[in-house]
Each structure stands twice: as structure tokens, then as C-alpha cells.
Amino acid sequence: xxxxxxxxxxxxxxxxxxxxxxxxxxxxxTGMAIAMLLTVFVGFAPTYYLGAAFGAGQxxxxxxxxxxxxxxxxLLFLTQATxxxxxxxxxxxxxxxxVACMVYDRxxxxxxxxxxxWGGLFVMVALPARFAFGRTDAWxxxxxxxxx
Numbered sequence: 001x002x003x004x005x006x007x008x009x010x011x012x013x014x015x016x017x018x019x020x021x022x023x024x025x026x027x028x029x030t031g032m033a034i035a036m037l038l039t040v041f042v043g044f045a046p047t048y049y050l051g052a053a054f055g056a057g058q059x060x061x062x063x064x065x066x067x068x069x070x071x072x073x074x075l076l077f078l079t080q081a082t083x084x085x086x087x088x089x090x091x092x093x094x095x096x097x098x099v100a101c102m103v104y105d106r107x108x109x110x111x112x113x114x115x116x117x118w119g120g121l122f123v124m125v126a127l128p129a130r131f132a133f134g135r136t137d138a139w140x141x142x143x144x145x146x147x148x
Contacts, residue, residue, distance in 0.1 A: 026085035033081040037074050 046054040048067050059067075076099065083092040098116070105113045133139050 003077045018143075028083045033078040037078050040071075040074055 041049060044067070047056045048059070048063075051059070052059075076095070080092055080095060083089070083095065102112050102116050105111065105116065
């Protein structure tokens with residue numbers, strides 16, 4: 001038998017209430033990640049994301065690199081919050097480990113290892129390809145053949 005201690009003398013929560021609290025927290029953090037991503041998009045749309053539509057001038061390469069890295073960072077934040085919210089902490093930790101390895105390579109060797117670059121490119125291309133080809137008759141025929 002275990003005893004739960006409340007903070008500052010508060011009554012302990014019932015297990016159902018704790019689960020509802022965690023669910024609320026997960027929705028909050030995922031919602032805040034979405035809000036941050038939308039804020040970044042709206043803020044930088046006229047000069048970066050939709051610059052051509054708004055008549056913004058050509059940006060230097062360094063600003064494109066900065067924009068790409070910052071956008072990737074925000075997307076990583078949204079991905080991490082969504083993974084935790086969905087209960088997939090295993091993927092959350094794996095994603096964090098891969099990013100940590102990439103940062104280490106960059107700091108220690110002055111470059112990101114080609115395996116991360118090619119693997120990242122593969123993942124970025126594979127996801128839209130799965131959506132595009134995943135329900136086609138040809139792919140379903142191959143899948144049935146592989147699983148038969």
C-alpha cells in the first residue's frame with residue numbers, strides 16, 4: 001500500500017483525476033506548440049514563407065539557412081509535444097537521441113554525418129510518398145503478395 005502526499009497539505013488526487021490532469025497537460029503543451037508554430041508562420045509569412053506573394057526582395061543565403069533551421073526547430077518542437085501527448089515517449093526519446101547525435105557531429109567534427117543527411121532526406125521523401133502511393137492498387141497488390 002502506498003500513500004500519496006499532496007503539495008502544501010493539499011488532499012491527494014484520485015487516480016482518475018490525475019489522469020485527467022495529465023490529459024489536460026498534454027493538450028495544453030501540444031496546443032501551445034501549434035500556437036507557436038502558427039505565430040512564427042504568420043509573423044514571417046510576408047518576408048520569408050510567402051515572400052514572393054508579398055513582393056519581398058531576395059534574401060541572402062544565410063537568412064535562408066537561418067529560416068530553414070528555425071523552422072525545423074519549431075517542427076521538431078511540435079513533433080516532440082505531439083509524440084508525448086500521444087503516449088509515444090519511445091519515439092520521443094529516439095527523436096531526441098538522433099538530434100543530439102547530429103548536434104554532437106556538428107560541434108565535434110564541423111559537419112553533420114552523411115548518414116544523418118541521407119537518412120533525413122529519405123524520411124522526408126518517404127512520408128509524402130507513403131501518402132501518395134500507400135492506397136494505390138499497385139502497392140496494395142505488392143503488399144498482399146508480401147504478406148501472403
